[in-house]
Amino acid sequence: MSVAVISENFAGMRAQAEGLLHRLGVEPDFHTILLKGMWRHLPTRFCPDPLKAAAPIQLAPDTQWLLSIGGRGGAIGAALRRKTGLKLVQVQNPRMGFDQFDLIIANHHDDISGPNVISIRTALHNVTSDRLASARAEWAARLQRAGRPLLCVMLGGSNGRFRLGHEEGRLIGQSLAQMVRQQNIALAVTPSRRTDRQALAALTSELEGLDVYIWGDEGDDPYLGMLALADMVAVTTDSVSMISEAVATKAPVQIIPLPGRSRRISTFVEGLTRLDRVRPFTPDWRPWDVSPLDDTEIAVEEVRKRLLG
Structure with a gap:
């Protein structure tokens, strides 16, 4: 067919x-x-x-x-x-x-x-339990750090409704650096095709010297492995698709705010917030119990x- x-x-x-x-x-x-x-x-x-x-x-x-x-x-x-x-x-x-x-x-x-x-x-x-299990086995050695919970960050980009530029990247990087230093967590970050290179460079600069994994478009794409292994996921608010994929996992999901406004996306996030499936991003490590949400x-x-x- x-x-x-x-x-x-x-x-x-x-x-x-x-x-x-x-x-x-x-x-x-x-x-x-x-x-x-x-x-x-x-x-x-x-x-x-x-x-x-x-x-x-x-x-x-x-x-x-x-x-x-x-x-x-x-x-x-x-x-x-x-x-x-x-x-x-x-x-x-x-x-x-x-x-x-x-x-x-x-x-x-x-x-x-x-x-x-x-x-x-x-x-x-297409983030199914079978695909997550396969990705977990493939990426565990590269992403996990013994004794440290893993935060995986999914970056979107500017899209006409929200802005993710140099300054936004720098501020996100500062918050992530604070979490790594104060909360003793492992961190993995992946950009999307829309992520501005200057925004990613600013974020990376704030994390310099720390033991973090940042994908730079070279080698295997870690996206599915990150979703599979994360103890918590943080996603920028611009992408309904990435948020949907994140809440299909067993990890709690935090939403990273960006300057801008979209009625549709705000309504989408508010609905997931009412279900306590997502919460606003905070530098504190405070996971909560969730179940996978997948309406596909x-x-x-x-x-x-x-x-x-």
Whole structure:
């Protein structure tokens, strides 16, 4: 079975597609949206013919159904559904008529409802217990320090709503250095593709001379190993995807604030805070009891029921 994924080329969108489809036992066939002319700057849902506003999308002959992600993905996906008659699953609020989709997988913070809408608390992802167990065995020797609990820090980046620049990196680095010195913890830090190099350099400078692990884009990516081994995770507030992946583990999760504002992300974090699954970041080492929170399986079962029978 081939499933065509229609989305922009963002890591978070690809991760959501992979999370859903891998759990269904399907490999995603990615088709990146490349808009033309003025439609690069305008909402695609207003375009009278979205397929003419984007570079051609050639579906594989064995494509069984479509998966669209985000507003632009939804507009292109809906046009392909009309053209091909294939069923279409949309991830995130499409901001257009819900009747153009067979199933919409939204988050609680999207605040939408309908007969073809299912609402989950976290973003789709592929952080499963099996993958965490494998990563734990692979990374234990490199990340763990005997007798010291492990804090793993996941850095996002500036995204138009939040800012993570040199000064923010320096302040985060100072807090982490204080924790390492005063709380006798082990520390591992990984940037994302959006992390500003100057922000990472400023953070690294504050940690100079301390026994910490900081990934610098070389060698194996430690991200999954960090999630698997962490006694606590700290994530910057800009990324719904990284927070969702962190709360799928057995570790308590702290949210590192950044300058800026997003109503949707704030609502998302507030929901997890009410569940006591996340708490604000503090330099004190105060873990609390949590259970893994993973709503991707809810979405998987709905796709099986509604599309695959």
